[in-house]
Amino acid sequence: MVIDKKPHPISSHLPIFPRLIVEHLIDSGFSEAEIFESLSFSSHDLENESFRLNQKQHEKFIRRAIKLTGNRHLALDMKDQAFDATSNAVLILFATSGRIAKALRLITRYNPIYTRTLTSSLEDSDTGPVLIVEPHLDDELVKYFAISSFLLFIDNFFKQALDGAHLVTHADLALPQPEGFYQVRKQFGFTLQFGCDYTHIHLDERLINKPLKKADPQTTRLITEFCEKQLTDLNAEMSVVGAVSKLVFEQISAPPSLDLAASKISLSSRSLRRHLQNSGTTYQSILNDARRTLAIKLLRETAEPVSAIAYEVGFEHPSHFGRAFKKWTGQSPSEFRANQH
Numbered sequence: 001m002v003i004d005k006k007p008h009p010i011s012s013h014l015p016i017f018p019r020l021i022v023e024h025l026i027d028s029g030f031s032e033a034e035i036f037e038s039l040s041f042s043s044h045d046l047e048n049e050s051f052r053l054n055q056k057q058h059e060k061f062i063r064r065a066i067k068l069t070g071n072r073h074l075a076l077d078m079k080d081q082a083f084d085a086t087s088n089a090v091l092i093l094f095a096t097s098g099r100i101a102k103a104l105r106l107i108t109r110y111n112p113i114y115t116r117t118l119t120s121s122l123e124d125s126d127t128g129p130v131l132i133v134e135p136h137l138d139d140e141l142v143k144y145f146a147i148s149s150f151l152l153f154i155d156n157f158f159k160q161a162l163d164g165a166h167l168v169t170h171a172d173l174a175l176p177q178p179e180g181f182y183q184v185r186k187q188f189g190f191t192l193q194f195g196c197d198y199t200h201i202h203l204d205e206r207l208i209n210k211p212l213k214k215a216d217p218q219t220t221r222l223i224t225e226f227c228e229k230q231l232t233d234l235n236a237e238m239s240v241v242g243a244v245s246k247l248v249f250e251q252i253s254a255p256p257s258l259d260l261a262a263s264k265i266s267l268s269s270r271s272l273r274r275h276l277q278n279s280g281t282t283y284q285s286i287l288n289d290a291r292r293t294l295a296i297k298l299l300r301e302t303a304e305p306v307s308a309i310a311y312e313v314g315f316e317h318p319s320h321f322g323r324a325f326k327k328w329t330g331q332s333p334s335e336f337r338a339n340q341h
Helices: 016-027 057-071 074-078 088-096 100-109 141-156 181-187 218-250 258-264 269-280 283-302 306-310 318-329 333-338
Strands: 119-125 129-135 168-170 191-193 199-201
Touching: 016 057, 016 074, 016 141, 016 191, 057 074, 074 141, 074 269, 088 100, 088 141, 088 218, 100 141, 100 218, 119 141, 129 141, 141 168, 141 199, 181 333, 218 269, 218 283, 218 306, 258 269, 269 283, 283 318, 283 333, 306 318, 306 333, 318 333
Parallel strands: 168 191
Antiparallel strands: 119 129, 129 199, 168 199
16 A cells, blocks of 8 residues: 555645655655555554554654665655645644745644654744754654754745745754764755754844735634644543553552543443544553553663563563563663663
């Protein structure tokens, strides 16, 4: 089965970046079997309007794409593909919103709809307007892909309205400079400064209030209503995930069953499963993430025996913990602790 590459109808809220990555990889000659190998979702999931990737799925997927292509700067290869303003309801909203400043406010508001890898906010600074970006990722190379994709999107999306001018003047990135950046730096069209304390995308204040050529108030109103509903639904789903995560962390040494967790947050087991599925996760995934996070913290920051940590994070036998930890990190607990020094 091949992903349909035609634009989806206005009701679509498919995750834009994952779909674009799949299309780019298929165009590059990779098969679906290669693309989705070892991933916990498939092309069928990406065609499901209610499906969304969680953080771990995003990270693993992007690492897979980078491994397949051997390209640390994959976002640059995708920059011309990613900005068809008719390919998604959210992009149509940005393109018809009237002025660049308004489109940027909408981009930051509806950020969770089109990607969960980062959040953004538009602020004024002494040097002009700035997009403040906060990635929700652990892997530095995946962060670089997500941030560079976002800033290329911001710059390229408005080029038609600006007759080819760059809206982005420069960017400060709270990332180490990736290998090979010097050879590709000119493809960005603006300066990137690595090793900064925060990630800020600086915008040209002379251009930010320029009108958009496809302004359409009626279309903007209709799609805004649609996006508000999507945002409300997404926030509701995420509040359930947050409640379950908090419950699991509080009782990690003896975690509740899914049925008991559901009753504690006033949901039926069936409703909880549906909420988690719509958020791109499962109860077991939340439990595994909680165990992994606490285990890593304890191995790094304490001298507790591995056997004690195993029981503390809810495993009945240290051997079960050892197998799970190696699956999570590629190392045994003892090897992981030794490598921290």
